[in-house]
Amino acid sequence: MFTELQKSLASRYQIHFNDVELLAEALTQANYINEHPDYQGHDYQRLEFLGDAVMQQSTAVYLFKRYPDWDEGQLTELRIAMVQTRSFAALSRELHLDQYILLGRGEELSGARQRDSLLEDIWEAFIGALYLDQGQTVVMDFLEKIMFAKIDEGFYDQFVDYKSKLQEWLQKSGAVTIQYVRLAEEPLANNDQLFVVEVMVNDQVLAKGSGKSTKAAEKEAAKKAYQHLMAKGHDN
Amino acid sequence: MFTELQKSLASRYQIHFNDVELLAEALTQANYINEHPDYQGHDYQRLEFLGDAVMQQSTAVYLFKRYPDWDEGQLTELRIAMVQTRSFAALSRELHLDQYILLGRGEELSGARQRDSLLEDIWEAFIGALYLDQGQTVVMDFLEKIMFAKIDEGFYDQFVDYKSKLQEWLQKSGAVTIQYVRLAEEPLANNDQLFVVEVMVNDQVLAKGSGKSTKAAEKEAAKKAYQHLMAKGHDN
Incomplete structure (x- = not known):
């Protein structure tokens, strides 16, 4: 299943993810592991911890360099609109990550697979895994293509009143x-x-x-x- | 004045800071500029925005790699103890950054130069400047020496009850x-x-x-x- 995602990342984004186990970890929810005691992998929570920080820095660095005339209030405002639940959930959906999540049965029945809060966690975990597998530069190039380019499309305006x-x-x-x-x-x-x-x-x-x-x-x-x-x- | 700090960084930490204007920006408070209309530089607030995010990611990456068996709750707990006002103010003092701040007159009189909240901002701005001047790897090596080594000395225990x-x-x-x-x-x-x-x-x-x-x-x-x-x- 995750090799399919690996192929899709390569063909759609030219990202050649090496460690498929790391990719699996980013997409495994804790209750799935509780329900499958023989499953050897980990859940996504450590990678989410890492990816959250990587998203913060990557976005801050990009905005800092792109808007040399903006003050910290303007930078912070746009960053808040970009680094938040709905924005990250939309990115998870764009990569079809939702289709790959190993989810606990209760969560599946309650519709968690399409819940923004889960898809936000999954996005952060995916970015944490990408950072470990490919390094900062690849993460930054990828985010420029898939995320920062959306600034010019006015995508983040919807999150600002x-x-x-x-x-x-x-x-x-x-x-x-x-x-x-x-x-x-x-x-x-x-x-x-x-x-x-x-x-x-x-x-x-x-x-x-x-x-x-x-x-x-x-x-x-x-x-x-x-x-x-x-x-x-x-x-x- | 800032060339003196430049020399001290080189001799104490083997950091050869190139852009002395960037160093000055990290140490200039907004009211100093208001009071000196001819001053050409900027205040530290944009660099603080950047450095805040760099501190978050650097610390998260370090803890993630150093403690492979910790769960995200334990990682978060230690990160919170490390990435906070008193911890950053202590680092500013260790580098004697407090001596170099260009401060507004009112702030000087009210004792802001020794206030933890200002020294926290200054630390973040300094790290933002170091990131721009020297890149991620130098920042990481520097933080390992000056900050992460303090984990083993039990330094952060004082911030955890x-x-x-x-x-x-x-x-x-x-x-x-x-x-x-x-x-x-x-x-x-x-x-x-x-x-x-x-x-x-x-x-x-x-x-x-x-x-x-x-x-x-x-x-x-x-x-x-x-x-x-x-x-x-x-x-x-």
Whole structure:
């Protein structure tokens, strides 16, 4: 079973995982071992301990180098959005790791195989195993391809509530009036519509955003306004 | 000033720090920059963001490899004792980093230079700078010498309350009677005394400990008993 995963990693990501037992360890849940006393392997928890730290450092190093002008608050904010349960669970699913987990019977029946909290642990354990098998550089290259590239696709925006962040920031020194004004609605080719919105504070326009729903357009406007204000420095 | 630190790092630790500006950044506090508008450098906060993650991973990798038989609970416990304010502040003092900090005037007057919370930040920023200047391997070798070696000296025991941990663990499944019995008191060469204590649970001896005070001897007995119980596995 794990040799199948080994092959898939090689063909999809050019990762030639050497130690298949290590791969198995990353995908074995504790109760599976309790239920199979003859099973020789270990469960994933030690590798999860390791992989958690590897994910933290890899992400911090990447963000530090990529955003030389960001302060530690902005770096921390994006890191929090990236290094968290839903983000890691999505990566586990992308690699189909969920299909390979050796799971206890009770967990299987209760639907744990598709639970984000398990898939988060599994992702960390997998990265711990990859670090041991292939070293830091391979982990970093792999994360750049599969994870850090998602920054540019706006993937992590879904984990950041930019409207709340903007409001919080603008109201630090007292109440202000924030308004989202719908400017236009343009039909798109595939029967979708494009909404354009601008966000205003005390009648001054901060930014424009567009999207396939008003909600998406408002979020984009808030994100642009927030990031613009952050880039200008922290004086309010 | 920072070239002096550069020389001291070379002579004491054989670390040849290349970028003295990076070293300065790791030791510059934000208010110093506010008070010196002509100062060209940055404050330490971005490097602290980086170094925090480097400390987490370096410590996790070291513990994972050094203790192949420990479970993730034991690994986490020791990591928490190692990666924390007092531990990092002690390392900053050991390198005399406190003497080099460019500090705001208000902070200086309020005694921040000797405050553990500042010295923790400075340690993380210094490690962030060392990582950028010298790479992961040099950081790891340096930490092995200056920090991880302290595990064997029992340095981190001061941050772990073994008597509470033992009690908590023994009483997981109900009340038990835990007793510390003083066995002997032996005079030592330098007018000190050596106390020997054993810890018993429900009249069964768990472990012996010795030390220069009853308190130290009890702590050692609790540590031995706790680690022995942990090594036997988590069945209570």
